[in-house]
Amino acid sequence: MKSLNKIPMKLLNIIQPYTTRSILKYSAIIVITWIVVFACFLTSTTLNNQQKLNQNLKTINNLESKMSNIQKITANSKITSQLNLDFILPDGLTDEAKTYIKELNLTSPGENNQPFHFHKPIPAHIVNKTEEMYNKYGFNAFASSLVSLNRNLPDVRNDVCKNRKYRNEQFSKVSIIIPFYNDEWSLLMRTVHSIIRKSPLHLIEEIILVDDYSTYEHLQENLKNYTKSLPVTVKVIRTHKRLGIVANRVFGARNAVAPVLIYVDSHIECFDGWLEPILDRFVDNMELVVSPNISDTNRFNLAVNFNKTAGRTMGMNWRLEFKWIPNEVIEGNKSVPIYDPKPTPIVIFAVLAIGRKFFEKIGYLDIDFDIWGGEDFELALRAWMCGGRVELVPCSLVAHMFREHKYKHRSKGKGGYRWNMNRIAEIWLGKYKRRYYKYVKPRRRRFGDIQERLKLKKELNCKNFQWYLDNVFPALKEMD
Numbered sequence: 211m212k213s214l215n216k217i218p219m220k221l222l223n224i225i226q227p228y229t230t231r232s233i234l235k236y237s238a239i240i241v242i243t244w245i246v247v248f249a250c251f252l253t254s255t256t257l258n259n260q261q262k263l264n265q266n267l268k269t270i271n272n273l274e275s276k277m278s279n280i281q282k283i284t285a286n287s288k289i290t291s292q293l294n295l296d297f298i299l300p301d302g303l304t305d306e307a308k309t310y311i312k313e314l315n316l317t318s319p320g321e322n323n324q325p326f327h328f329h330k331p332i333p334a335h336i337v338n339k340t341e342e343m344y345n346k347y348g349f350n351a352f353a354s355s356l357v358s359l360n361r362n363l364p365d366v367r368n369d370v371c372k373n374r375k376y377r378n379e380q381f382s383k384v385s386i387i388i389p390f391y392n393d394e395w396s397l398l399m400r401t402v403h404s405i406i407r408k409s410p411l412h413l414i415e416e417i418i419l420v421d422d423y424s425t426y427e428h429l430q431e432n433l434k435n436y437t438k439s440l441p442v443t444v445k446v447i448r449t450h451k452r453l454g455i456v457a458n459r460v461f462g463a464r465n466a467v468a469p470v471l472i473y474v475d476s477h478i479e480c481f482d483g484w485l486e487p488i489l490d491r492f493v494d495n496m497e498l499v500v501s502p503n504i505s506d507t508n509r510f511n512l513a514v515n516f517n518k519t520a521g522r523t524m525g526m527n528w529r530l531e532f533k534w535i536p537n538e539v540i541e542g543n544k545s546v547p548i549y550d551p552k553p554t555p556i557v558i559f560a561v562l563a564i565g566r567k568f569f570e571k572i573g574y575l576d577i578d579f580d581i582w583g584g585e586d587f588e589l590a591l592r593a594w595m596c597g598g599r600v601e602l603v604p605c606s607l608v609a610h611m612f613r614e615h616k617y618k619h620r621s622k623g624k625g626g627y628r629w630n631m632n633r634i635a636e637i638w639l640g641k642y643k644r645r646y647y648k649y650v651k652p653r654r655r656r657f658g659d660i661q662e663r664l665k666l667k668k669e670l671n672c673k674n675f676q677w678y679l680d681n682v683f684p685a686l687k688e689m690d
């Protein structure tokens with residue numbers, strides 16, 4: 211107060227307009243300006259936030275749809291990605307194998323279908339080991355034990371096959387049946403790993419390893435325990451005595467649950483996209499036997515020869531021996547595009563698919579066959595003649611190894627391979643069996659009791675061999 215009194219009037223006059231009127235006025239302006247500015251700021255931030263929120267929502271929606279797509283894709287097929295599975299599937303190289311690989315200075319032997327070979331000179335103990343294992347298993351098992359169970363084979367699919375749409379989603383599942391007897395571990399397990407790595411897993415109901423009473427230690431508890439760790443259902447079932455591969459295959463079928471069965475030998479490897487073209491055929495017709503294209507794995511260096519696979523169909527001669535036959539010979543003037551599924555006179559059991567109920571209906575296999583041989587020819591003839599269809603699907607490729615000694619062992623009292631072939635001739639060839647015997651000239655025509663199978667043939671109202679020759683395999687008429 212005191213100071214106010216002392217303030218000169220001039221100054222008071224100067225101050226007064228500001229203090230009383232102007233200050234109020236300017237303050238109001240400033241406050242209003244601030245309010246406006248603040249309001250603008252608020253509005254803009256809110257708008258901004260709203261926009262951001264909208265954007266975020268969009269992103270979330272996008273992400274969600276992407277996620278559900280990913281889930282769909284994963285559920286559909288993409289879980290076969292090798293990267294993912296190689297975390298789960300071990301390469302199977304034992305410490306011993308790793309030591310040999312180091313000693314022999316090998317780098318990823320067998321990888322990407324590189325032929326296996328030793329650097330020279332080969333140490334004597336390696337030569338001995340290689341020979342010993344070759345004699346035991348009928349192929350270069352020592353080399354195989356040094357090759358990863360997850361080795362890659364190149365994707366050799368033709369563009370036509372790769373880009374074709376296969377109708378797998380309309381389809382349920384397969385049981386993959388692998389009969390074996392005293393097999394070498396790495397070859398058998400590479401078969402299992404390759405099926406898992408090269409198939410859309412949601413299509414596999416189960417893999418069934420059917421052990422025909424093996425005696426080797428590594429195929430007992432060890433096998434059961436190992437298969438438990440695999441990312442698909444693997445059943446190991448065991449016969450109560452040696453049955454031979456024919457009865458063993460029937461035993462496998464009786465234990466399978468999926469609508470389609472695929473038999474694979476214990477010494478195969480699948481190529482990319484092998485399964486889808488096979489299953490596609492069963493969407494229209496379950497009364498079907500389907501074979502993929504099969505290429506040879508060299509039993510010495512384990513390299514797969516996949517060069518000569520197109521343009522040929524499976525057939526046989528009058529001795530009932532397997533022959534690859536050029537398509538034009540089989541098809542005559544009705545030529546089918548080279549990569550299209552096509553009828554085939556014969557299939558081989560190395561890899562073949564069959565509708566489970568159809569297999570049962572036409573009487574599985576002839577279990578009076580001896581241990582090994584010809585059961586696939588018998589099945590193909592029976593399937594054709596008793597109302598089914600047999601096809602080759604060139605877009606599917608599987609590698610199969612012919613070992614030196616096959617599913618070895620011969621039973622007492624029967625005559626092995628020839629016994630089986632005689633049964634085929636007697637049951638299925640009708641009057642044409644004379645032509646078979648003319649070429650084969652067996653010392654004795656032994657084939658056992660065929661009454662049951664003849665009865666089945668009659669019950670199923672099967673066509674005769676003349677029909678097969680006229681409609682399925684006319685080229686055989688001209689063959690020697």
Ligand SMILES: [Mn+2]
Pocket residue numbers: 475476477560610611612
């Ligand atoms: Mn085989």
